[in-house]
Amino acid sequence: MQNFEELGRELDRRGKTDKLKALADSREVRKLGQMLDTAEVERAARSGDSQALRELLSSLLSTQEGQKLAQSVQQLMKD
Numbered sequence: 001m002q003n004f005e006e007l008g009r010e011l012d013r014r015g016k017t018d019k020l021k022a023l024a025d026s027r028e029v030r031k032l033g034q035m036l037d038t039a040e041v042e043r044a045a046r047s048g049d050s051q052a053l054r055e056l057l058s059s060l061l062s063t064q065e066g067q068k069l070a071q072s073v074q075q076l077m078k079d
């Protein structure tokens with residue numbers, strides 16, 4: 001958990017926190033959330049099935065919304 005805390009501090013220090021929150025509230029993210037089978041995500045997370053989680057992430061990133069989100073995050077981190 002410490003790595004996530006360090007990441008959070010670094011994002012905050014670089015002024016990225018509010019931009020990431022705004023991105024999380026975007027139309028693309030809402031659409032991606034609707035595409036997810038939450039029960040499937042919970043099962044994979046509880047069991048620690050990293051392969052299932054990777055497959056879920058890959059399926060989301062293969063969508064138009066997922067690709068746009070990935071590009072937005074990359075751009076945000078470059079700035």
